[in-house]
Amino acid sequence: MERTLLLVDDDEDIGAALQRLLRKEGYQILCASSGQEGLELLARNEVQVIVSDQRMPGMTGVEFLSRAKELYPKTVRLILSGYADLSSVTDAINLGAIYKFLTKPWDNEILCANVLEAFRHYELMQQKNHLALEIQEANTTLASLSLDLSKLLAVKDNQITHSSSYDQLTDLPNRGMFIDRLNLAIEQAGVLNNLVAILFIDLDHFNDINDTFGYLSADKLLQLSAQRLASYAGENDTIARMGSDEFALLLTGLHSREETAKIAQQILDSFARDPVLLGKSETIISVSIGISTYAADGTDSNTLMKNAGTALRHAKQKGNRYAMYPAK
Numbered sequence: 206m207e208r209t210l211l212l213v214d215d216d217e218d219i220g221a222a223l224q225r226l227l228r229k230e231g232y233q234i235l236c237a238s239s240g241q242e243g244l245e246l247l248a249r250n251e252v253q254v255i256v257s258d259q260r261m262p263g264m265t266g267v268e269f270l271s272r273a274k275e276l277y278p279k280t281v282r283l284i285l286s287g288y289a290d291l292s293s294v295t296d297a298i299n300l301g302a303i304y305k306f307l308t309k310p311w312d313n314e315i316l317c318a319n320v321l322e323a324f325r326h327y328e329l330m331q332q333k334n335h336l337a338l339e340i341q342e343a344n345t346t347l348a349s350l351s352l353d354l355s356k357l358l359a360v361k362d363n364q365i366t367h368s369s370s371y372d373q374l375t376d377l378p379n380r381g382m383f384i385d386r387l388n389l390a391i392e393q394a395g396v397l398n399n400l401v402a403i404l405f406i407d408l409d410h411f412n413d414i415n416d417t418f419g420y421l422s423a424d425k426l427l428q429l430s431a432q433r434l435a436s437y438a439g440e441n442d443t444i445a446r447m448g449s450d451e452f453a454l455l456l457t458g459l460h461s462r463e464e465t466a467k468i469a470q471q472i473l474d475s476f477a478r479d480p481v482l483l484g485k486s487e488t489i490i491s492v493s494i495g496i497s498t499y500a501a502d503g504t505d506s507n508t509l510m511k512n513a514g515t516a517l518r519h520a521k522q523k524g525n526r527y528a529m530y531p532a533k
Contacts, residue, residue: 208324209233209250213243213257213269214285223256223285226313227320240269247277253327254320256307259286259294267294271302279330281323283307285316291369312373312424329353372446374424375431383445383453387506390457394499401499402465403509404454405517406434406472409491409524411450418483426490429481437468453513462498462529469494469527477525491525493517502530 210232214220220236228234235250237243239261246252255273259266270282284294285307297303304326307319370382378386387403394401408414408430415423427450434452438444443455459465473492480487495517503509512530520528 207233208254209235209252210320210324211235211237211243211246211250211252211255213237213240213255213261213266215239215258215261219258227317230317230321232320232324240264240266240272243269244272244276247273247280252277252280254323255280255282256285256320257282259284265293267297267302271297271300274302279327281327283319283323285309285311306369308373310374315373375428375446377431377435377452378443378445380445380447380453383443383447383455384506384510386443387455387509390455391499391504391506391509394457395504399457400459400461400465401509402456402459402462403497403513404456404465404469404472404527405447405495405510405513406452406454407493407495407517407521408450409493409521414483414488414490422483426481426483430490430492433475433479434472437472453510462496462501465496465498466527466529469496473525473527493520493524494527495520495530496527497530 208231210227212220212223212227212234213236214223215238217238220238224234224236235246235252237246240257241264243255243257247255255270257266257269261269264272266284266286270284273280273282281304282302283305284297284303286294287309291306294303294306298306304323305319307316370379371377372379387401390401393399408426411423411426414426427446431444431446431452434454435444438454439456439458441457443453445453445455447453456465456468472494476490476492480489482488495513495515497503497509497512497516499509502512516528516530520526
């Protein structure tokens with residue numbers, strides 16, 4: 206049976222990029238720009254797997270996939286959207302309308318693996334249903350198949366939990382987890398009278414690197430930068446990816462702002478000293494760092510992050526330096 210995949214996204218560029226990527230896997234691909242158009246294609250074609258955006262005019266991805274579940278319950282339905290949309294699709298995941306939540310921006314290898322897993326899940330379910338009709342003859346095979354499905358579902362649950370808290374490209378904690386850990390650090394610091402510091406770290410001229418070397422090299426740079434920055438995080442510290450080329454380092458148990466500044470300078474020196482291989486060239490990458498500390502620059506996470514961002518913007522005016530709030 207030919208594997209048929211339905212892609213639903215109102216952004217033509219994203220739809221085209223997904224189609225180019227997944228066509229290489231040998232699937233028959235159908236494309237729709239809205240939930241209503243997707244339902245019309247489902248009525249005319251036998252589709253095994255659906256990948257839909259969440260934010261679409263007229264009908265959201267959850268609404269479309271819930272309707273698809275009612276009309277075509279055998280389909281395996283995946284939603285592709287940003288981390289911020291996870292709360293809006295959790296109920297649909299729990300009710301079975303959505304098999305898996307995938308995040309934008311996506312990693313090509315991970316996305317292809319998840320789509321392949323969805324087709325395998327569909328095929329396993331079809332085999333299970335067929336064997337159920339012949340259960341007297343296929344009892345041993347059915348038990349083995351059920352075990353395989355249980356393993357797949359366990360993997361799916363773990364992936365959903367991981368995706369809600371970690372960045373797919375770097376596998377660092379994401380913004381949501383960083384804020385949770387910052388709030389915990391503030392709570393502990395208030396009791397123990399410790400110093401807590403936030404370092405917002407931004408790669409200088411990242412867009413130029415992306416344009417010059419391409420997105421694959423830019424992604425590799427982000428991964429290498431994440432590994433390097435992680436070496437400055439102690440056992441009770443956190444390094445997170447906050448955005449495209451921005452990271453955040455949460456430091457706890459420090460004794461002075463000067464100690465924070467020393468770590469920031471070590472990070473700057475590391476990037477200035479050790480080049481990275483982009484394409485066939487070794488390239489020096491500089492960073493800018495903005496710093497705020499508890500309780501000198503704020504006593505809550507929102508204030509500390511805002512002030513660290515202000516310091517970062519001041520540092521980026523010249524680049525390859527750090528600035529402590531209040532920046533002068």
